[in-house]
Amino acid sequence: MFLEIDVEHSVLVPVISEVVVSLLLFAGGYFIGKYREKAKLRGKDLDEYDFYPFEPDQNNFPQFNLKDFRLAVHYFLKNKDHTAARQLIFIGEQNNVRNQLESPELKQYEKLYHVYQGSKIEDDNNAFLENYKVIVRLLGQTFKNTGIEILLHNLMNPSRSIVEIENGEVTGRKIGMGTTMLVLDLKKRKERKEDKLNYELSIGDRKFKCTTIPIYRNDYGLIGAICINIDVNYINDEVLQKRDKLEEFFRNFCATDMKLQENILGKDEFEKANKGKKHWQQHDI
Known part of the structure; x- marks a missing residue:
């Protein structure tokens, strides 16, 4: 009987070990995959791309550039970048691009808007x-x-x-x-x-x-x-x-708008204030 228990124990230990190792490897792979997926979704900021749709004028004030905006729309429909594409949509909506784009380009922009959930941005x-x-x-x-x-x-x-x-x-x-x-x-x-x-x-x-x-x-x-x-x-x-x-x-x-009774002093400063200290540079109290 003792021999049977020892045999069973000797078999169970490596099996359990293999299961634990497999679970750890699975969990590790899962979290690594999630991390890579999140990093992929994070992408880059829009101003890291050459087609960032603003350029400085002669007075160094940024002006919206519709040509670069169109290039960006086509790029992000083919190349996923969740961060930069959503930034592009935000800028597009603020600059009223729907009234500036030609019909075929507007359809492409609306597709981008839908893919990256523009309504929430x-x-x-x-x-x-x-x-x-x-x-x-x-x-x-x-x-x-x-x-x-x-x-x-x-x-x-x-x-x-x-x-x-x-x-x-x-x-x-x-x-x-x-x-x-x-x-x-x-x-x-x-x-x-x-x-x-x-x-x-x-x-x-x-x-x-x-x-x-x-x-x-x-x-x-x-x-x-x-x-x-x-x-x-x-x-x-x-x-x-x-x-x-x-x-x-x-x-x-x-100047103040109202008068309240609150304490904003530390304990020592509070005690000194009640003994006659009037400001932070007065040291004779």
């Missing part, structure tokens, strides 16, 4: 950027009348990228206006691991201190940017040179 990105629009609006209203402009670019469509702006009188821009080569610049900076922070812009006699914060999505890559622009000449020539302008600036800077 615009709403998806607009919804994603909605919270950023709120952030820009509220931050901008915090700095009213101080020469500080804050705006949001939707970079899926560079020719009409500004979708939210506060204090636009600083640069004279409005919702619906475009950007220059911001997409390409931010792409290069990402590769170099550089932030676009606290940089100077001089345009004619105007001078600005600027910060640009890119917004990325896994499915689309770079889709937007928040920009902060400070009118340096206004600060230097008006605010710092004229007492009434200086007082006005800081009244606007410190």
Whole structure:
């Protein structure tokens, strides 16, 4: 009897081992396949292709290029790239290509639109950027009348990228206006691991201190940017040179709309505040 059990045990062990190994290999193959499938679906960003349908004009402003758009449509009908094709559809819809394409080309575009589920694209990105629009609006209203402009670019469509702006009188821009080569610049900076922070812009006699914060999505890559622009000449020539302008600036800077009872101080700072400390640089408490 003991011999029979030992025989059965000696047979079962290698069988179970083979089953376990087979299951592990199957699972590994399954997940590797899923990873490759996902990577294939991810594809590239549209601006990595030579037919990216925007080109700068003589003033360095991007203009929609219908010829490159048509080339892209035909390419993505033959070569699958989920990311770039959906970016192309988004740009096409925003630039009203349905009224620009000839009948045969329009049929090809509608086929592309159906294959890549175009109906979901615009709403998806607009919804994603909605919270950023709120952030820009509220931050901008915090700095009213101080020469500080804050705006949001939707970079899926560079020719009409500004979708939210506060204090636009600083640069004279409005919702619906475009950007220059911001997409390409931010792409290069990402590769170099550089932030676009606290940089100077001089345009004619105007001078600005600027910060640009890119917004990325896994499915689309770079889709937007928040920009902060400070009118340096206004600060230097008006605010710092004229007492009434200086007082006005800081009244606007410190202006509030309501008064609440909340604590935003750390424990030590809270205790010091109750003992008479008035600001962060006071050290005699």
